[in-house]
Amino acid sequence: MNVLIYSENDGGLKELVTAAREIGADSISAAVIGTKEFAELARKFVNKVYFADSEKFGEFRPAEYAEVLNDIVKSVDPDVLLVEGSPKGVVVASILAAKLDAACVSEASQVRMDDGADGLIAVRSSYGGVAQAEIKLKTSPSIVCLKPGSYPKADEAGEGEIEEVQVEISPSVEVVEVRSKEVGLRLEDAEVVVVAGRGVKKKEDLSMLEELAEVLGGAVGVTRPLSADLHWAPNWVGMSGVAVKPKLYVGVGVSGQIQHIAGVRDSKTIIAINSDPNAPIFEHADYGIIGDLYAVVPKLLEKIKEYK
Ligand SMILES: Cc1cc2nc3c(=O)[nH]c(=O)nc-3n(C[C@H](O)[C@H](O)[C@H](O)COP(=O)(O)OP(=O)(O)OC[C@H]3O[C@@H](n4cnc5c(N)ncnc54)[C@H](O)[C@@H]3O)c2cc1C
Structure with missing residues (x-):
């Protein structure tokens, strides 16, 4: 074949x-x-x-x-x-x-x-x-x-x-302007993926998760509502977005609906941070932190930096 x-x-x-x-x-x-x-x-x-x-x-x-x-x-x-x-x-x-x-x-x-x-x-x-x-x-x-x-x-x-291969082009369209955009580490290549969910209240707050991803040597992704509805990022993680299999996945303010979990369940270790103890993501997590992400993430950052 x-x-x-x-x-x-x-x-x-x-x-x-x-x-x-x-x-x-x-x-x-x-x-x-x-x-x-x-x-x-x-x-x-x-x-x-x-x-x-x-x-x-x-x-x-x-x-x-x-x-x-x-x-x-x-x-x-x-x-x-x-x-x-x-x-x-x-x-x-x-x-x-x-x-x-x-x-x-x-x-x-x-x-x-x-x-x-x-x-x-x-x-x-x-x-x-x-x-x-x-x-x-x-x-x-x-x-x-x-x-x-x-x-x-x-x-x-x-x-x-x-x-x-010889390339002969007679362009069907004329491109007037191209604006390049910074492309970081591909989510699917990252060994650590931190995902922001709707628990994150403002786009600016993503910087806190970017810092977490940076100290862990990974990349930040978002759930579908943050991408498709709020346009905070061009793509999302999950079944209909990018499937990831990192060594470590950290879901922050992510509820863990099946469509999201389908694209992350092959991660080696799953950590969930969510204020709702009944959030479905805890059923899939290896470690769960019940709490307000705005209190938990800064503490985590502090501890990781101390450890490093
Ligand atoms: C056909 C189809 C395909 C889809 N594909 C995808 C996909 O590929 N990927 C995807 O992500 N979704 C997908 N979805 C959407 C999916 O069903 C969910 O709606 C989505 O994943 C929910 O996103 P979320 O967890 O960010 O938001 P929510 O479900 O609203 O969850 C927010 C969570 O944040 C918690 N929270 C709130 N405030 C705080 C706080 N201060 N601290 C800590 N936690 C807090 C809440 O307890 C809640 O659990 C798809 C849906 C359909 C119908």
Whole structure:
């Protein structure tokens, strides 16, 4: 079985390699639309890298990226295309799926071959996280966008060759201005994740949790209401957001609804800080602190700094 993978970063690439190996790929190729440096890294994990220099695009162009991927798909003729389910990955995958008339599943947390290897099954949560849907994809290629953090990162194996793909673009849109934004540690790569919930009253109070994450060497995430409703952060942690599996998860003012827990339950150690002793998060926590986060977090910070 021929598997092609596409991710924009090394963490995502390594996770897709693990998924491809687990479904029994005979050959794994990577499509890299990025830097030569990234292509050099990717070759250490796959049989072959198809490299398109992203400099030639100037900036991210979904339709043109999909066009390049389409050319790579024609060369590789993969049975399966695994894409990192990042916001950019999902856009490119969906345009490509429409071009190829291929089956495409987004937000998958797992892929496996159906018994008898006559089809690929993608698993994703359904009905608000209370059920799991198993979707069989019957086209070749089948396209699956795997949620970041769904698989462990693969180890290096081999030195694949790099083939440079020619990029000819006649832009369909003109980009007038691009404003870059600071991107810190990816939540799915962080060994410590501190998550703020609605118990945090003001956006400015997130700085207290950022300080906690910093002293613990981790990153801060938020629950869905803080992102989708209050727009305090671009993405959220949980079933419909980013799935995390850190060594340590600290939920601060997070109630622990099933949709959130579904994306954090594989964390090694879960600590919950909540003023309500009946908050559902305590059922999933290894350690619970019942109290007002505005009293608990500063005390914790003080103790950690003392200890350090
Ligand atoms: C289809 C679907 C998908 C969803 N996907 C996600 C997802 O991926 N991720 C996600 O997070 N949510 C998701 N949700 C939303 C989810 O159901 C919950 O609504 C959400 O997780 C609740 O966020 P919260 O814990 O921040 O807020 P709340 O449920 O309001 O909890 C706030 C908590 O803070 C505590 N608190 C209040 N004040 C303090 C204080 N001073 N000190 C300490 N504790 C305090 C309260 O006791 C309470 O437990 C989804 C919902 C749906 C329908």
